[in-house]
Amino acid sequence: MVGYCNGQQPAASLAGGIAPILEADALFYNYAGRSDYALRGASLRLFPGQKAALLGRNGSGKSTLLLHCNGILQPERGQVRVAGAPMTYDRCGLKQWRHQVGLIFQRPDDQLFSASVMQDISFGPLNLGFSDDEARRRVQKAADQCGVGDLLDRPTHALSSGEKARVALAGVLAMEPLVILADEVIASLDPWMRRQVFDIFDQLARQGVSVLLSTHDIYIARMWADRIVVMDDGIVVAADVAERVLANMEELMQYKAGI
Amino acid sequence: MSVIDRYAYVNRLRHIDPAQKAGLALLVIVLCLLLNRTVVGILAVGWMWVAATWQAGVPRRVFGRVLLAEGSFLALAAAGVALGVSASPPLGADWQWRIGSLWLSSSIAAVNHALLLVSRALGCAAAMNFLALTTPLVDVVELLRRLRTPVLLIDLMALIYRFIFVLLECMERIYIAQQSRLGYSTRRNAMKSAALLGSRLFLETYQRSQRMQTALESRGYDGDLRVLSITYRRDWRIVWLGIAMASSLLLAWLAG
Numbered sequence: 228m229v230g231y232c233n234g235q236q237p238a239a240s241l242a243g244g245i246a247p248i249l250e251a252d253a254l255f256y257n258y259a260g261r262s263d264y265a266l267r268g269a270s271l272r273l274f275p276g277q278k279a280a281l282l283g284r285n286g287s288g289k290s291t292l293l294l295h296c297n298g299i300l301q302p303e304r305g306q307v308r309v310a311g312a313p314m315t316y317d318r319c320g321l322k323q324w325r326h327q328v329g330l331i332f333q334r335p336d337d338q339l340f341s342a343s344v345m346q347d348i349s350f351g352p353l354n355l356g357f358s359d360d361e362a363r364r365r366v367q368k369a370a371d372q373c374g375v376g377d378l379l380d381r382p383t384h385a386l387s388s389g390e391k392a393r394v395a396l397a398g399v400l401a402m403e404p405l406v407i408l409a410d411e412v413i414a415s416l417d418p419w420m421r422r423q424v425f426d427i428f429d430q431l432a433r434q435g436v437s438v439l440l441s442t443h444d445i446y447i448a449r450m451w452a453d454r455i456v457v458m459d460d461g462i463v464v465a466a467d468v469a470e471r472v473l474a475n476m477e478e479l480m481q482y483k484a485g486i
Numbered sequence: 487m488s489v490i491d492r493y494a495y496v497n498r499l500r501h502i503d504p505a506q507k508a509g510l511a512l513l514v515i516v517l518c519l520l521l522n523r524t525v526v527g528i529l530a531v532g533w534m535w536v537a538a539t540w541q542a543g544v545p546r547r548v549f550g551r552v553l554l555a556e557g558s559f560l561a562l563a564a565a566g567v568a569l570g571v572s573a574s575p576p577l578g579a580d581w582q583w584r585i586g587s588l589w590l591s592s593s594i595a596a597v598n599h600a601l602l603l604v605s606r607a608l609g610c611a612a613a614m615n616f617l618a619l620t621t622p623l624v625d626v627v628e629l630l631r632r633l634r635t636p637v638l639l640i641d642l643m644a645l646i647y648r649f650i651f652v653l654l655e656c657m658e659r660i661y662i663a664q665q666s667r668l669g670y671s672t673r674r675n676a677m678k679s680a681a682l683l684g685s686r687l688f689l690e691t692y693q694r695s696q697r698m699q700t701a702l703e704s705r706g707y708d709g710d711l712r713v714l715s716i717t718y719r720r721d722w723r724i725v726w727l728g729i730a731m732a733s734s735l736l737l738a739w740l741a742g
Contacts, residue, residue, distance in 0.1 A: 297704050299703055318708065321706075322706055326706075329704075330704040332701050334697070336655075336694075337694065337697040337700075338698075338705075339648070340698055340701075340711070341624075341648065342623060342644055342647055342648060345714060345716070346624070346713035346714055347713070349712075349714035350707075350711065350712065350713055353713065353714065354706030354708065354712055355706055359715070362714055366714065380495075381495075382624065383648065384648065384651035384652070399705070402705065
């Protein structure tokens with residue numbers, strides 16, 4: 228088992244799972260060399276087992292927000308909490324953070340670094356400090372879950388784009404996070420492959436894992452998500468259950484969110 | 487995926503311990519270098535041919551084609567050893583030809599020396615081909631890890647190997663995009679497009695490395711690329727093959 232640093236315990240487990248699993252409070256962030264802020268007080272709450280879609284046009288700050296939620300970027304102001312505990316940016320804190328929050332990138336080629344599928348999926352669990360046996364179990368489980376169990380021996384460069392996307396997903400699932408952040412992962416997939424990825428997300432949500440999918444596509448959000456978060460110009464402009472957000476289409480039009 | 491890479495992943499010896507295969511190849515190389523006879527090199531090529539095609543199931547034409555490519559380079563080098571060029575009539579030559587003001591000559595000793603060099607080099611090359619065609623780089627890296635090679639070198643090898651294919655894909659995409667807009671229609675355009683492709687590839691490499699760093703960090707990277715070891719099986723056939731091969735090479739050397 229992976230221990231929690233400094234005796235921190237996930238608050239959600241203490242609160243019976245009703246507290247938000249991931250909270251971002253008024254995040255501000257400015258990329259070096261840029262005059263305008265990429266995030267201007269963005270806030271987000273995600274509950275256990277929730278399927279949420281993050282909508283917004285290009286440059287609205289979706290990816291920046293996701294990078295903050297995974298601890299890759301540190302906000303200038305604001306705070307990110309996972310399972311009620313404020314996250315820290317020291318080595319131990321980040322390890323715990325990334326155990327709880329997994330991030331899948333838009334381009335699988337950016338994520339797959341290893342020569343073989345098995346080795347690539349094992350990277351996360353081994354970094355979390357699990358034994359080889361436990362890592363092997365997690366690799367097999369995640370690979371089976373993503374339908375790549377028979378590809379473990381294959382070199383990553385010999386995979387199709389759909390297989391690469393599923394291997395990248397398996398690489399994150401093997402860490403068994405509480406929250407999965409998916410940054411436009413379905414953009415390059417065909418409809419059949421999208422369906423498979425959504426099936427995996429649905430299955431994870433049923434197991435209590437929260438999934439936040441960043442997308443431009445409002446129709447995908449309507450079909451799949453039970454909560455929709457809309458971003459524009461570095462702030463969250465709408466966040467509610469899908470029906471309520473989608474009921475106000477004019478407001479969405481105003482933010483050009485996926486339309 | 488290159489031909490060598492493809493067969494390395496699909497051959498019948500794929501799951502045999504890479505230490506055994508590397509050991510066999512190393513044994514051939516050492517024997518070829520130590521046993522100074524032409525017949526030893528030729529016999530080594532034969533053994534490696536048998537091991538790669540009969541044992542591993544690599545098609546004969548694939549092994550032959552790879553060996554031929556290396557043999558062509560060796561033949562050019564051997565020509566330099568077997569033939570002599572001089573301005574005056576050569577002394578002690580068994581054959582000589584006058585071409586204009588120059589003399590081209592050769593001797594039995596020079597030809598034998600060239601044959602010895604070619605056979606030894608070809609024997610070593612065949613051993614390396616056997617290893618390359620039966621052992622994917624991921625297994626070689628795994629073997630180096632077991633041999634306690636510095637982690638930094640291992641990580642660099644793994645990343646370079648991965649990036650070769652990523653950049654090849656990227657290069658292909660840019661090339662097609664340029665070609666579709668007449669980027670290579672004239673020699674001048676081709677030179678310009680190739681230069682742009684090269685510079686774009688540098689930028690792409692940098693950007694990709696940044697994105698990969700981010701992706702690695704998101705999965706808990708803290709300096710070491712820790713991945714699971716691959717499990718292999720030992721095969722006695724490789725051991726018996728090694729013993730038979732070493733014995734035959736030694737016998738050929740003693741008989742020669």
